[in-house]
Amino acid sequence: MARATSRKARIGWTVAAWLVALLIFFPILYTIITSLKTEQEAIAGFDLIPSFTLESFQTVQSQNNYFRPFTNSVILAVGSTLLALIVAIPAAWAMAFSPTKRTKDILMWMLSTKMMPAVAVLVPIYLIFLRTGLMDTRIGLTVLLMLINLPIVIWMLYTYFREIPGEILEAARMDGATLRDEILYVLTPMAIPGIASTLLLNIILAWNEAFWTIQLTTTNAAPLSAFIASFSSPQGLFWAKLSAASVMAIAPILVLGWFSQKQLVRGLTFGAVK
Amino acid sequence: MATRQTQGLARLMRAPAIILLFVWMIVPLCMTLYYSFLNYNLLNPGMTSWAGWFNYQYFYTDPAFFEAIRNTLVLVLGVLLITVVGGIAIAMLIDKPIWGQGVVRILVISPFFVMPPVAALIWKNMIMHPSYGVLADVARFLGTSPVDWFAQYPLTSIILIVAWQWLPFATLILLTSLQSLDTEQMEAAEMDGAPAYARFLYLVLPHMARAITVVILIQTIFLLGIYAEILVTTNGGPGTASTNLTFLIYRAARLNFDIGGAAAGGIIAVVLANLIAIFLMRAVGKNLD
Known part of the structure; x- marks a missing residue:
């Protein structure tokens, strides 16, 4: 608001x-601080x-081989997002540039698939993964995460x-541009910012997904969300270590x-809100 | 632009996405429906038989089921209440002429990017731990005895954690909406002597109505499926005091290996989600054009 405000009010x-x-950010800040403490300091009040x-960062890497879940997270998040974009870009393109009478219905239907609770299909997906050998594999989980986020990607x-x-x-056509020129030099440059932000947001969503990753992985394909969840009981009071693992798990996505x-x-x- | 050729091409471009989503929606759902009528336990797969409505009856007569429904609703409504009211207040605060607005925004939005297991573990250990947590330190500093959050107030604790995760989302969306408010209108109202509460009630709130609807809609979709926060903190307990529908079904499927029962629970979850969705989708549909 461009109204003149007194200096006093502004300070207030x-x-x-x-x-x-700072109050809202405090739990994250305190985790970062704790990750830089020794275990004794961490529970000393x-x-x-x-x-x-x-020390704690080194311990997490040497004891738990942190690098593996981290790599899995990157592969799952980036892989599922790229797969979704491959399917979604043509679909969204077609719906935006040659809409039909049913386009709006199709979009609403796509959105409605997001309303299906994940737990409703837990049983069949679990059994399919178990029987086809997809359990605890990166490829199975990548495809699943792609399907989960596909409606959001298309919508965005x-x-x-x-x-x-x-x-x-x-x-462009008046200036003699061919269809190829149109796509390559006119539409693509204008579409790239939208595609980039879709990519970014979807990587965040896929990185933080924690229902299917916990259900469908054990060790081999477990990304950070499943890896950290397994910290809940055995690690007990090793808070510095827990904090170090947490910081490494959230830092990349926080910056993105x-x-x-x-x-x-x-x-x-x-x-709906811009 | 819409020649026959481009229309054919457009259909071809749409098809993969539509087919994929259709298969993804229909096939597992039909399988769930089928399993829900079977006596099927993974520990005893040879004994699979037709169960009729037994699985549904079993769910319906289980007291844990009603508690799970109640917990699901309390969780969703509790988080919605905190995030919408808190979101409006914080959005209005950030919208004031303050120094360092960009940094404040970044600090406030941050919890949204913390993955659920990490958020839950941070709160469980560092904040709410009955002897070493920050809240216990604060309680001792104030001279009261620390609260054992997850034993005494399991569901409230989970509501607090989830509200912390979603408050940034509500704040950000409401702030975006607030920033598109016509300042001239506000100034005119102020010049005419409208008091602050009247400006809020008759100008700000109606302007934000659509954003509030969207916040409620989107959060409800995600809040119905809260899972990891419960898994790493209370594991649904004590007893079933913090078990929501998602967690109840997870327990049936993964811990009791009761495929039939979990499938019946899944169908019930779909019905519940749809009841809520029908009512919410109308609101979004209106906001589309």
Whole structure:
């Protein structure tokens, strides 16, 4: 708001906003701090100054082979997103540029598949994975995550593509552009930002998925979400180690998330709030 | 643009996505429906037989089932209440002319990017632990005795954790909506002497109505399926005090190996989700154009 505000009021609002923000961020901050403590320090009571040791990070890697779930997370998140884009880009493109009477119905139906609770298909998916040898494999989980997020990917791409103005194509055609030129030099550059934000948001969603990853993996294909969940009981009070594993699991996605917060609103509200 | 040729091409481009989603929706659902009428236990697969409505009756007469339904609703409504009310308040606070708005935004949105098992473990251990957690430290500092959160208030604890995860989402969407509010209108109302509460009630709130609807809709979809937060904190207990429908079905399928029973529970979950969806989809449908 561009209204003139007194300096005093501004200071007041700033202090209040920062207090609320720090309170909300505190659990993450405290995890980062704890990851830099020794195990003794970690349970020694409230203390915001760690001894800045990287011991816990090393322990997580050497004891639990952290690298494996991390690689699995990257493969699952990136793989499922790329697969989804391959299927979704043509579909969203077609629906945005040559819509039919049923396009809106099809989009609503796609959205409705997201309403199906995951647990409703737990039994068949579990049995299929068990019998076909897909259990605890990266390929099985990649395809599954792709199917889960496909409706969101199509919706996001559709809302972006729909904003590319049709007149620009006509202008290009008047200037003698062929269909190939149109796609390559006019549409693609305009579509790339939308595709990039869809990619980013979907990687975040796939990275954080924690129902199917826990159900369908044991050790071989377990990504970070399943790996961390297995920390719940045996690790007990090894908080520095737990924190180190947590920090490594959330850091990449936290940074990606900060970059994509604007697209997040659009993407997750299916374009209803911009 | 819509010549016959491009229409044919468009159909070809749409087909893979539609077929994939259709198969993904129909095949497992039909299998669940089929299994729900079988006596089928993975520990005893040779004894599989037709069960009729037995699995549904079994669910219907199980007291844990009603508690799970109740817990599911309490969880969804509790989180919605905290995130919508808190989201409106925080969005309005961030929208004020403050220094470092960008950083504040980033701090507030961060919990949304924390994966559910990590969020739950952070809260379970570092925040809510009855002897070493931060809340226990605060309680001792204030001279009261620390609360054993997950033993005494299991469902409330889970609501708090999940609300922490979703508050950023609500705040971000409501803030986006708030920032598109016409400031001239607000100024005019202020000049006419409308008090702050009236401006909020008659200008801000109606403007945010659509965003609030969207927040409720999207969160409900995700909140009905809360699972990892329960698994790593209370494991559904004590007893079934923090078991929601998702967790109950998971227990039937994976811990009791009761395929028939879990499938019947799955069908019940679909019916419940659809009842909620029908009512919510109308709201989104209106916002489409």
